[in-house]
Amino acid sequence: MNTVIIQYNAGNIQSVLYALERLGVQAKVTDDLETIQSADKVIFPGVGEASTAMRYLQERGLDKVIANLNQPVLGICLGMQLMCAYSEENQTSCLGIFEEKVKLFKPTEETIKVPQIGWNTIASLKSDLFKGVNENSYAYFVHGYYAALGNHTIGTTHYIQPYSCALHKQNFYGVQFHPEKSAKVGEQIIQNFLNLSIRK
Amino acid sequence: MLTKRIIPCLDIKDGRTVKGVNFEHIRDAGDPIALGAFYAAQGADELVFLDITATVEKRKTLSELVNKIAHKINIPFTVGGGIKTEEDVHVLLQNGADKISINTAAFLDPTLIKRFANKFGSQCVVLAIDAKCEADNNWYVYLNGGRTKTDKLVKDWAREAVDLGVGEILLTSMNHDGTKKGFAIEITADLSEILPVPIIASGGGGHQQHFYDVFTKGKADAALAASIFHYKEVAIPDLKHFLHEQGIVIRL
Numbered sequence: 001m002n003t004v005i006i007q008y009n010a011g012n013i014q015s016v017l018y019a020l021e022r023l024g025v026q027a028k029v030t031d032d033l034e035t036i037q038s039a040d041k042v043i044f045p046g047v048g049e050a051s052t053a054m055r056y057l058q059e060r061g062l063d064k065v066i067a068n069l070n071q072p073v074l075g076i077c078l079g080m081q082l083m084c085a086y087s088e089e090n091q092t093s094c095l096g097i098f099e100e101k102v103k104l105f106k107p108t109e110e111t112i113k114v115p116q117i118g119w120n121t122i123a124s125l126k127s128d129l130f131k132g133v134n135e136n137s138y139a140y141f142v143h144g145y146y147a148a149l150g151n152h153t154i155g156t157t158h159y160i161q162p163y164s165c166a167l168h169k170q171n172f173y174g175v176q177f178h179p180e181k182s183a184k185v186g187e188q189i190i191q192n193f194l195n196l197s198i199r200k
Numbered sequence: 201m202l203t204k205r206i207i208p209c210l211d212i213k214d215g216r217t218v219k220g221v222n223f224e225h226i227r228d229a230g231d232p233i234a235l236g237a238f239y240a241a242q243g244a245d246e247l248v249f250l251d252i253t254a255t256v257e258k259r260k261t262l263s264e265l266v267n268k269i270a271h272k273i274n275i276p277f278t279v280g281g282g283i284k285t286e287e288d289v290h291v292l293l294q295n296g297a298d299k300i301s302i303n304t305a306a307f308l309d310p311t312l313i314k315r316f317a318n319k320f321g322s323q324c325v326v327l328a329i330d331a332k333c334e335a336d337n338n339w340y341v342y343l344n345g346g347r348t349k350t351d352k353l354v355k356d357w358a359r360e361a362v363d364l365g366v367g368e369i370l371l372t373s374m375n376h377d378g379t380k381k382g383f384a385i386e387i388t389a390d391l392s393e394i395l396p397v398p399i400i401a402s403g404g405g406g407h408q409q410h411f412y413d414v415f416t417k418g419k420a421d422a423a424l425a426a427s428i429f430h431y432k433e434v435a436i437p438d439l440k441h442f443l444h445e446q447g448i449v450i451r452l
Binding site: 014021048049113115116117118119120138140143186187 | 201240274275276293294295296298398421
């Protein structure tokens with residue numbers, strides 16, 4: 001199986017690469033359009049800022065390539081947010097794969113800390129991505145913006161309010177948390193993604 | 201709900217863990233990779249590796265070590281010690297560190313915080329503050345591993361640093377460090393109440409109850425300790441079960 005990680009101006013790419021290695025998968029890190037299009041599985045990672053990342057993707061034609069992929073695609077953190085329609089982070093139009101909008105957490109009196117940093121529960125889990133993952137398992141999150149609940153929500157987390165910790169539409173999957181840093185639970189989710197049947 | 205975090209800290213010198221560690225499960229207890237993996241398997245929520253290597257030449261081995269740790273460990277980890285430039289940060293993040301921690305260099309040049317936050321994101325910039333409560337009952341910032349006193353109040357420095365872009369604060373009380381008599385509750389709570397970033401409490405954790413206290417009264421988001429874990433005075437699974445039974449939200 002040929003797995004690629006999309007290379008762009010965002011962090012955590014190495015962490016995803018190493019997590020795959022721990023599962024015995026040697027992935028290719030690339031921004032080459034053809035290599036991405038011909039891969040069996042595509043991982044779209046990311047820690048960073050939405051508008052800078054989108055501009056980078058557009059300049060290289062990666063935006064169109066990603067949105068038109070037919071094989072299983074997994075967006076992680078910013079990767080997932082960029083797969084949504086729009087992000088409040090610097091009013092950025094994103095890839096529009098998921099209709100959900102990405103909003104900024106608004107601090108309340110009880111929860112003043114934004115971004116959310118740490119381990120939180122994932123629940124209302126749907127889809128094969130969460131095969132063998134218990135309801136209310138813990139995953140590691142680092143983010144100041146969140147995808148609202150919507151038609152494509154396949155997992156819910158609560159911070160200030162409930163939001164989408166995972167989205168799914170056709171061959172596209174996105175997770176807000178970092179499976180590559182979420183211990184055994186995260187490894188199971190990555191393995192589940194790798195086990196998805198391939199349609200190109 | 202977001203959990204409280206338990207963070208073991210490993211001091212590294214010339215690529216080896218410093219404090220004498222004694223675990224029968226680990227063939228080489230001086231090996232930071234083996235020890236880090238052991239803590240991760242035990243349920244640690246994050247790890248901190250603090251490089252106390254004295255010379256710059258030997259520090260180069262740090263990035264190689266970080267790379268090996270990143271290959272092995274499936275939880276987030278922070279690397280600190282001697283970080284001064286964007287290039288230092290870039291190398292560590294490229295090798296797989298999730299966050300970096302800065303202390304004296306940031307105090308001497310606060311623009312460092314802004315530059316790091318802009319370039320790499322606030323989420324990976326942790327500010328470590330060594331704090332000491334003086335006779336006047338005020339908490340002051342200390343530098344150079346606690347050897348140099350400053351006139352800056354901890355609260356002022358923490359606020360300034362958050363405004364410049366630090367994403368988390370690792371607060372070590374020099375009054376409490378090594379005493380095993382409990383964390384500095386008041387200053388931890390003071391910072392946690394006024395600042396919109398997580399506070400990691402450090403120094404003084406000796407028993408399970410101390411962790412409970414710093415999470416409740418101290419309002420800490422995370423608690424860090426070193427030797428009590430290394431010397432098995434407190435085992436992470438026991439600690440987390442205790443906290444869970446006491447009603448603290450914790451990952452089991």
